[in-house]
Amino acid sequence: MSELENSEQPAAAFSSELKGATNGGQDSCESPDNMKDVSLRFDLAAVYVSDAQHNRNITFDASPPSVRLYLIYNHWMLHVLVYVFILVDLALALFEEPALIPLPVWATSMIELICLVAFAVRLAHFAKVVPRRIFLRDPKNICIIVIITLCLLDMIIYGALKVSGNYAVRWSRVLRPLLLVNVTEGRQLRRAFRSIRNALPQILVLFFLFMFSVLIFSLMALKLMGKRNLETIEGAPYFTNYLDIVFDLYVLVTTANSPDIMMPAYNYSSFFALFFILYIVINTYTFMSVFLAVVYNNYKKYLKEEVRQLVRAKRQKMCHAFSLLKEGGEEPVVSKAHWNRLVRLVQPDITNAHRELLWNVSDHHNRGHIGKVAFVQLADLLNIQVITLKSRAHPLHTWIPAIYESAVSKLICRMVRHRMFVYLYDAIILVNAVFIGLDEEDPVVSSAEWFFLTLYVLEILLKLYTFEPRTFFARHHFWNWFDTIIIVSALLATVINAALKSSGGYTSRQILDIVFILRVLRLIRVVDSIQRFRAIINTLIKIGPLMLTFGQLILVVYYIFAMVGMELFKGKVQFFSADSPDPAREYCGNALLKDTLFARNNYCKNNFNDVVSSFVLLLELTVVNQWHDILRDVTHVSARIFFVLFHIVVVIIIMNIFVAFILEAFIIEYIVEKNDLQTSLEKKIEELNLCVEQDHLDGNLVDAMETQDNDMGPADTPSTKPTIMFKISSKRYSTMDGLLQRMFETGTDLSAEVIADTSEDMNFSNPSFSPA
């Protein structure tokens, strides 16, 4: 909400800056009169481009000191620092009452105070960057101020109450995760919450209808079975209390108590099975699917609108940058020199070759300058990750050419490059898998382990011999890195373990665990050899980083529920380790739990006694199974409200959004071809004969980085090819926005529409912006 509303501001800020720098005038941007002004102009343009590239929507004051402060504000170190402070603040729950590792109250309070100060400083910094009017209109800033104030207040009250010996609750702890949502960096998270908020009305209507259905079925169950004197397995009366029936049938929707809840009635008469079948078909299958449909549909619809606005804001920022740099009369253009200077400012680490390539793509006709439409593309072009491959000769080739060029050496290289080499090692891995499965205490098996380790090390060495090492370890060669790290760690861990064993006969369980995990992880590599598996794996890897937003979403919700749960239920259940002689172990230290399923199933560790246990418990509730058992015996019946609320929020809403996201992302990955911009870049690369061979790369799904045997082709035949090669690897989206944009740009005429939009109002005096 706030970002989108604010994004109309840059234009105003920009024009005010222009006035300030050149004392007004329409033609001011065409005739800069001193070097400092030009430099400022470029700095400002670079900030706009960078903001467009990273989809930042902060309305900063365009005066030079503010711009400098803004650049500092956006420094990645500060972003990291903010998240570190948030993490520390959240992690305090580990040390506060009820604590996993108890620390004195003054210690945790001090740390919290430091965190709060850090947030306040960060906010003050932001206030310096942003015009005051906008700062105060932005709800997220208000939120942070309120959170900090409440936290301080709570700390003081808590301290005072504790000192005077009263009972006190740290209620402000539930507010902590909200910081994650309201910091400037939490854009994705805010968007996720907004999307939930927008879907809420429809979800609520559906939920009421669903509850109506549950209530009607419960009434029917009461009337049909309540008078038949049936009993549950535990001997309790079956279906006699209306509210209990409602709860039981609600649980049945989650399938957690199926078929137990049905058995008494079913045993009495087979006809009653019909009642439950009907119930499950209507409520579990149909309604739950409709929930998914509503969430999925709203999610798509809402995000589409958000992305449209994002794209619009991005183009607008690029247009600002363009107006700052434009030259020429009726059709303004940007010269190559200016463009180069700008790109170097925006991305200092860009290689010259890469920059040239981008210029070539922008300037189709080699005119030496580009117009507005081509200029606006820059932000997207910079987002396409182009890998510059420099073909280098192998170091051994330089050092000992005689030996490296010998027949034997060439034979080795040919062997390693051969397909059979891959198959051979796949076979070895499979045999290895069998050996891992065997008992490792058998001497044959443990010596075989050494044999396999040697084989793997040999493989890496051979590859390093054949391929140029710097190419082999290029940043995008995921599986090479994976292999090497796993093998080297396994080697180290195995050696340490063997050394410990031979020295004192003592085996560290932890090191052995690590050895085992590394051994098993090695097997994963087989997947990469099978083309069709690789396609799916790559899609999953691509979606992976984007799931971080969901991780944060879940974290926020879990944290709030954990804090509330700990205050409500801490200490109700005790966990005793298996060798404890305490008789209370039998009933989890709570006499109420004697002879219940909860105690019998050894669920004592499912409690709210510390934040880690709480999180595990909440995860179990998310998985849903047995949740009625987990909660039934713990506390008073009214606690059900807490658990049902959790179920509605997490399982019905958030998990459905998760499924909706996977569904959409996966379908897009399967369906969508590369978007146009990317293709034009690729075309250019091909035109310039700068691309690597693409034999085995089947366009859509297989990422270039996994086909090793083709990748290092250039090293082999350096004479026939140019020494610099490009490859596009933008299939891995660095930001959520990237995927989202691609999700919704495809199949719609979104970008065309936006271009039309922005080229209409050329002077940007009053960009009309519809709020979400």
Added chain:
Amino acid sequence: MSELENSEQPAAAFSSELKGATNGGQDSCESPDNMKDVSLRFDLAAVYVSDAQHNRNITFDASPPSVRLYLIYNHWMLHVLVYVFILVDLALALFEEPALIPLPVWATSMIELICLVAFAVRLAHFAKVVPRRIFLRDPKNICIIVIITLCLLDMIIYGALKVSGNYAVRWSRVLRPLLLVNVTEGRQLRRAFRSIRNALPQILVLFFLFMFSVLIFSLMALKLMGKRNLETIEGAPYFTNYLDIVFDLYVLVTTANSPDIMMPAYNYSSFFALFFILYIVINTYTFMSVFLAVVYNNYKKYLKEEVRQLVRAKRQKMCHAFSLLKEGGEEPVVSKAHWNRLVRLVQPDITNAHRELLWNVSDHHNRGHIGKVAFVQLADLLNIQVITLKSRAHPLHTWIPAIYESAVSKLICRMVRHRMFVYLYDAIILVNAVFIGLDEEDPVVSSAEWFFLTLYVLEILLKLYTFEPRTFFARHHFWNWFDTIIIVSALLATVINAALKSSGGYTSRQILDIVFILRVLRLIRVVDSIQRFRAIINTLIKIGPLMLTFGQLILVVYYIFAMVGMELFKGKVQFFSADSPDPAREYCGNALLKDTLFARNNYCKNNFNDVVSSFVLLLELTVVNQWHDILRDVTHVSARIFFVLFHIVVVIIIMNIFVAFILEAFIIEYIVEKNDLQTSLEKKIEELNLCVEQDHLDGNLVDAMETQDNDMGPADTPSTKPTIMFKISSKRYSTMDGLLQRMFETGTDLSAEVIADTSEDMNFSNPSFSPA
């Protein structure tokens, strides 16, 4: 497959018929020379139109006797008869060993023989209709022949073995549900199976990857926890056998054994929770969502292609009909007279007014004849359900006008029509709900029941007084019918119950059950008063009939698994009723089950001892919870294969298709506006000032039929309006094809493309047809 391949045949058949009737010649269709020929021509055209209307794709022989046989073949009575025979055949499982109601073998065999004869006769009839070459090329005919032969063979072998006293298995029973798939009428079901088959390769690849992940995790679990001497709650060793781990972790994917499977490791060390969390996130959440994505995507893609072919085949049939009836020179047309005759042949029960309306829509410009494009629309126009509302005066108005027109009478009518009347009865229903919840043996409550019944009867009488009875009970007034039936049945049942009670003091439990169910059902009506609920309910009702296909799909799969399961597992577990003194009751009559969870939870009735129990058990397995318990204790470990197979087929594939269908249908219902054709019809109705008021009908979701207060408007003011009104009620799709077509026509240029397609090859000599 077969239908689509065959659909290119009508053209050929048609031309051969032309030759047979008129001894060849190009201009034969322009100059029919005798009445019989013209009549034949109309019959044939009517058959084509009817086939197009119902999406039938049978290639029949176009000779007059064949056409007559074909008309008989398509008679609805024969369709019903076929399904009755299939049902009887399937129901035989109730009476055969292991039987719910045992019948002698000779009796069931006789019934089965009759059914088989019926299927053979039906097939022979089909063979007469269809050219021999096509008949034998059609896999579904071959299937039926094979099934009938195998069933006969099995009956003979079984009889012989039984007579000679040997052990015999009725293995052919698994083939029975395949008849449902292969009869001509099972088009939707075949399509569902084809869509599954097409998705299978992708699903299998994903499944292998998923299994690979499970295997890797299992290996890790074995290595990490196998040596730690942990124990499950039942005291068994924990995670020591690889295959057991694989199975346990597979079950964890279904969440059925969560959190039990985790507890021993978690109790040992909290760190192990990480392992399970990772496992659940990757396998349960991510992989299962990806399964849904793959199924959903394939389902959509494949159905789109099918619908495209369906639409093409439909247009082609309409073009055949057109060529049969066309007149005129260079631009052939069909005259109104011919068109009228055709429509009356196709749909004899159509009203004149309705037919005129359709003609007006087709013939925009009132030229008295229509061209090909307008003619082709006919099939779709006929599928739009137009309700002809004749505004009639209330019978009381005719009989006793003086009283009915009196001030009191008018006041009553105004009251009943008022919004408050609806609200009043909603309030009454809610109060009634409370009374239903109370103990019905309380005399106050039971007399209150009489009071409420009287109120409801009064409501219906008042409405009948106000509204014209025939309009009130029109076919499309769902809620009026619902109310009346529920109230009248409740009245009857309550009276019978009271009579029984007062006569002998005896209360029939069955009648009481019915009374209770009817009372509770009455409450559902409240939903209809709330606009937003009504929208969802209507969508569900609309999707409802289409779910029948899924019902059949599930039936086929369940039946096959039930038959196999009964042969494998019958009699392993016995159920004893609660008052049985037999000590074997404690362990379900199977000594192996002593002291197991299965027996303790009273699961004895979950067995394969008869077909009803089997179906209930399979439903429990579909719901998934506790399925490992249900199967673990029953039989040998190898039985797991049966259950895992069931899980893969039903839960992973079919349930996902179900979710995909709901998802798609619901989204379409929310998004899609009425399609163009329908809108043009509506426009025409409006143009002709023949439509009823649409004040409260908000276009997309609310079906006209539920808004009673507007519906009967015409009866009130007959003078100012024409006496015939039309209303489109095609929102309820009579066929799956209708919804599917709408699903995929919208947003694509499908129909345009098809029209372009068919108008290119105007003479249809060789329609090019791409196989699916």
